Amino acid sequence: MNNRIKLKYGIGGEYNINHKSWVLAEVTSKNVYVLQYEDAGGIYHTMRLTESEMDNVVKTKRIYGS
Numbered sequence: 001m002n003n004r005i006k007l008k009y010g011i012g013g014e015y016n017i018n019h020k021s022w023v024l025a026e027v028t029s030k031n032v033y034v035l036q037y038e039d040a041g042g043i044y045h046t047m048r049l050t051e052s053e054m055d056n057v058v059k060t061k062r063i064y065g066s
Contacts, residue, residue, distance in 0.1 A: 008051070009033065015057050022047065 013024045015035065022035040025046075033054040035047045049057065 009054060009058065016061070017047070017057060 007027055009024055009027075011024055011026070015022050015024070017035070020037045022037045024033060025036045026034040028034065031051045033049045033051065035049065036044050038044050
């Protein structure tokens with residue numbers, strides 16, 4: 001029997017947040033979406049979003065913070 005869960009958003013998808021291209025790197029077992037981007041210096045930054053926050057990112061196509 002296959003226990004794989006169908007993901008709502010695919011790993012590797014790119015999302016524009018705060019004028020940066022974030023990549024969906026992981027979805028945890030508790031449906032926390034882990035996004036990462038690499039800056040010009042080669043440092044990776046990580047953001048964790050709930051499913052409803054991720055839905056808003058996808059719905060608006062981009063999120064810009066203050």
